[in-house]
Amino acid sequence: MADSTGRPPAAGAPARPTSKDVARAAGVSQATVSLVLGEKWRGRVSERTAELVRAAARDIGYRPNLAARNLRLGRTRTALLVVPALTNEFFARVYTGAAAVAARHGFGVVLYPSPQGTGLARDPFASARAALDGVIASSMAADALSAIRGTDLPLVMLDSAPGATGAAAHVNLDVADGMRRIAGHLLGLGHRRIVHLASAVPSWTFDVRAAALREALEGVSGTSLGTVRAPLEVDAGRRAAEQALASPGTRPTALVCDDDILAAGACKAARRLGLRVPHDLSVTGFDDVALARALEPELTTVRLPAEEVGERGMKALLDVLEGRPPALDQLPVSLVPRGSTAPPPAL
Amino acid sequence: MADSTGRPPAAGAPARPTSKDVARAAGVSQATVSLVLGEKWRGRVSERTAELVRAAARDIGYRPNLAARNLRLGRTRTALLVVPALTNEFFARVYTGAAAVAARHGFGVVLYPSPQGTGLARDPFASARAALDGVIASSMAADALSAIRGTDLPLVMLDSAPGATGAAAHVNLDVADGMRRIAGHLLGLGHRRIVHLASAVPSWTFDVRAAALREALEGVSGTSLGTVRAPLEVDAGRRAAEQALASPGTRPTALVCDDDILAAGACKAARRLGLRVPHDLSVTGFDDVALARALEPELTTVRLPAEEVGERGMKALLDVLEGRPPALDQLPVSLVPRGSTAPPPAL
DNA sequence: AGGAACGCGTTATACGTAAAACTCCGGCGT
DNA sequence: ACGCCGGAGTTTTACGTATAACGCGTTCCT
Numbered sequence: 001m002a003d004s005t006g007r008p009p010a011a012g013a014p015a016r017p018t019s020k021d022v023a024r025a026a027g028v029s030q031a032t033v034s035l036v037l038g039e040k041w042r043g044r045v046s047e048r049t050a051e052l053v054r055a056a057a058r059d060i061g062y063r064p065n066l067a068a069r070n071l072r073l074g075r076t077r078t079a080l081l082v083v084p085a086l087t088n089e090f091f092a093r094v095y096t097g098a099a100a101v102a103a104r105h106g107f108g109v110v111l112y113p114s115p116q117g118t119g120l121a122r123d124p125f126a127s128a129r130a131a132l133d134g135v136i137a138s139s140m141a142a143d144a145l146s147a148i149r150g151t152d153l154p155l156v157m158l159d160s161a162p163g164a165t166g167a168a169a170h171v172n173l174d175v176a177d178g179m180r181r182i183a184g185h186l187l188g189l190g191h192r193r194i195v196h197l198a199s200a201v202p203s204w205t206f207d208v209r210a211a212a213l214r215e216a217l218e219g220v221s222g223t224s225l226g227t228v229r230a231p232l233e234v235d236a237g238r239r240a241a242e243q244a245l246a247s248p249g250t251r252p253t254a255l256v257c258d259d260d261i262l263a264a265g266a267c268k269a270a271r272r273l274g275l276r277v278p279h280d281l282s283v284t285g286f287d288d289v290a291l292a293r294a295l296e297p298e299l300t301t302v303r304l305p306a307e308e309v310g311e312r313g314m315k316a317l318l319d320v321l322e323g324r325p326p327a328l329d330q331l332p333v334s335l336v337p338r339g340s341t342a343p344p345p346a347l
Numbered sequence: 348m349a350d351s352t353g354r355p356p357a358a359g360a361p362a363r364p365t366s367k368d369v370a371r372a373a374g375v376s377q378a379t380v381s382l383v384l385g386e387k388w389r390g391r392v393s394e395r396t397a398e399l400v401r402a403a404a405r406d407i408g409y410r411p412n413l414a415a416r417n418l419r420l421g422r423t424r425t426a427l428l429v430v431p432a433l434t435n436e437f438f439a440r441v442y443t444g445a446a447a448v449a450a451r452h453g454f455g456v457v458l459y460p461s462p463q464g465t466g467l468a469r470d471p472f473a474s475a476r477a478a479l480d481g482v483i484a485s486s487m488a489a490d491a492l493s494a495i496r497g498t499d500l501p502l503v504m505l506d507s508a509p510g511a512t513g514a515a516a517h518v519n520l521d522v523a524d525g526m527r528r529i530a531g532h533l534l535g536l537g538h539r540r541i542v543h544l545a546s547a548v549p550s551w552t553f554d555v556r557a558a559a560l561r562e563a564l565e566g567v568s569g570t571s572l573g574t575v576r577a578p579l580e581v582d583a584g585r586r587a588a589e590q591a592l593a594s595p596g597t598r599p600t601a602l603v604c605d606d607d608i609l610a611a612g613a614c615k616a617a618r619r620l621g622l623r624v625p626h627d628l629s630v631t632g633f634d635d636v637a638l639a640r641a642l643e644p645e646l647t648t649v650r651l652p653a654e655e656v657g658e659r660g661m662k663a664l665l666d667v668l669e670g671r672p673p674a675l676d677q678l679p680v681s682l683v684p685r686g687s688t689a690p691p692p693a694l
Numbered sequence: 695a696g697g698a699a700c701g702c703g704t705t706a707t708a709c710g711t712a713a714a715a716c717t718c719c720g721g722c723g724t
Numbered sequence: 725a726c727g728c729c730g731g732a733g734t735t736t737t738a739c740g741t742a743t744a745a746c747g748c749g750t751t752c753c754t
Contacts (some may be wrong), residue, residue, distance in 0.1 A: 074582065
């Protein structure tokens with residue numbers, strides 16, 4: 001397929017300059033170039049020589065060969081962030097936080113969207129074939145985890161069952177508290193018949209949400225809690241919600257959704273059935289993504305500190321890489337009441 | 348910061364096995380290991396020996412060192428995909444297409460979200476510090492382009508001005524045709540007073556859309572076309588739309604948006620002003636992302652073959668890398684009429 | 695005065711892999 | 725009997741970098 005023999009593919013390819021070329025141009029040895037360009041020269045190389053080297057490097061357009069450096073150093077200063085979906089704004093924000101912290105420490109972050117059931121390569125390392133120093137993975141990205149294990153790479157898990165996966169560190173969100181706040185909010189408004197529109201994607205974080213919701217409602221007499229499940233897509237959410245709202249007699253007055261996307265589907269279902277949100281039906285989301293405010297009415301939801309998850313995750317990974325004990329984190333979440341919740345209709 | 352001396356960080360680190368270890372375990376030379384594991388051994392190594400090597404590699408848990416391989420080969424089989432935004436579903440789909448083609452050719456794709464003004468590192472290579480074979484970049488990711496130039500890496504541009512940037516290849520969408528179809532659709536419904544809710548992000552693709560819309564309307568007498576601009580966010584779109592709808596006398600009957608996100612904002616603005624979509628105001632989007640069907644009514648929009656853009660982009664990059672002349676592509680788009688457009692209200 | 699110390703470099707080596715060049719040997723044609 | 729070929733490996737080298745180990749002319753201390 002490719003035609004083999006290493007370097008010159010065509011004739012006139014000028015062959016990328018190496019540190020040796022810089023050395024020749026500056027009239028010094030290659031080691032000196034390395035010293036200067038690696039900022040390790042204080043007291044070992046004169047200022048004049050250093051400037052010479054820098055000028056030569058600039059002149060011939062030298063850019064260090066990352067592969068060679070990585071090989072020599074035995075480390076790459078690159079972390080892999082495994083997320084379940086690119087389109088989910090939550091994970092985009094996690095990336096932003098992680099990348100910011102990484103940059104501050106001279107690290108890079110490479111993104112790998114775990115191909116949830118899309119017949120794509122299940123092996124993150126097939127995609128990010130860069131040599132890696134460590135991995136940060138969301139609990140929802142279960143597909144990729146098996147490939148990550150069987151590697152000696154340090155692993156930081158995001159929002160996942162503590163201790164389960166041989167991870168070196170965990171960064172969790174207090175999603176249980178988020179669900180309790182949702183429950184409290186709805187109970188306070190007077191809702192008693194509630195249906196949980198839950199994620200069909202199995203994941204620790206959703207199990208926790210379900211358990212927290214159930215416990216919060218069990219403490220109050222006269223409540224009922226149903227559950228329907230759907231994959232995290234608008235249309236699937238709509239269908240599941242339509243099913244939940246089908247029985248007219250015992251129709252729930254509130255739909256608690258595991259995700260803003262599902263909540264969007266629920267709102268659509270309500271409209272199709274002629275129910276007004278929030279007058280006839282209250283709907284809550286989770287995550288507080290942009291969609292939550294694009295809908296009419298805007299969604300009551302739970303805001304997650306996504307950037308901070310990324311930041312803490314990257315910090316934990318750096319801790320592990322540098323031999324420090326990583327901090328164990330559980331980040332707080334907050335309720336954002338908006339227009340999609342109201343007291344239930346009078347009986 | 349890190350404590351220098353290469354390999355053993357702690358005491359008991361078992362030192363990742365190398366091909367030499369496999370050789371020793373299998374009782375052959377390291378070269379033979381390389382031959383066998385690289386699938387280059389037909390006729391050079393006996394079947395029995397090959398199996399011996401494979402068994403040894405499996406036993407001691409050998410995984411090749413990517414950095415070393417990349418150095419030796421002078422190529423990494425990794426491409427960088429530069430996108431302006433992670434959350435935009437369009438680019439997620441472009442990634443999917445590119446990754447699929449890449450996988451078929453033993454390539455990986457690393458994603459770099461160009462930090463549109465978000466004070467993050469402007470240098471893609473700071474993030475993806477993997478050695479790269481080539482770059483595929485969206486025209487909207489202007490921030491990163493300057494860093495990519497000044498590199499000898501082959502560059503494939505997506506949806507950008509042909510020939511402008513020293514790119515080795517281009518893959519474009521026929522967005523002009525998309526806009527013409529939108530215009531035709533609205534004119535056919537009877538609309539004459541139209542406002543273009545345009546992207547405030549400067550980009551070739553948006554320039555083309557604006558020009559196409561203008562030209563399409565100029566051909567019809569009695570039409571008027573206004574323009575307001577907004578960054579690609581729901582709230583910004585809402586504000587811009589409110590401004591466009593402010594003057595009651597000459598209020599437009601249709602809002603043509605550069606993007607579904609902006610269209611969502613426009614719908615919100617309409618509701619705030621008490622206008623019903625599509626009865627009082629028609630709204631069109633562009634891209635056909637999930638949001639388009641989450642809204643009520645669903646958006647009339649233009650569907651872009653995003654996966655195919657990614658596929659063609661990756662194919663073009665492979666062409667360039669292997670010395671073939673890359674195909675020049677212009678992909679067709681299609682109009683998706685839905686509920687957000689209707690004849691204008693009677694005067 | 696004699697060497698230790700220092701400033702300013704250089705030479706040499708290693709990282710792990712892929713592949714070119716070489717070795718060894720048994721069989722075959724002439 | 726001899727050269728040649730092909731099979732089955734091995735030895736060697738190169739990729740570009742970072743750094744440990746070494747060299748050498750000055751200067752400084754005692």
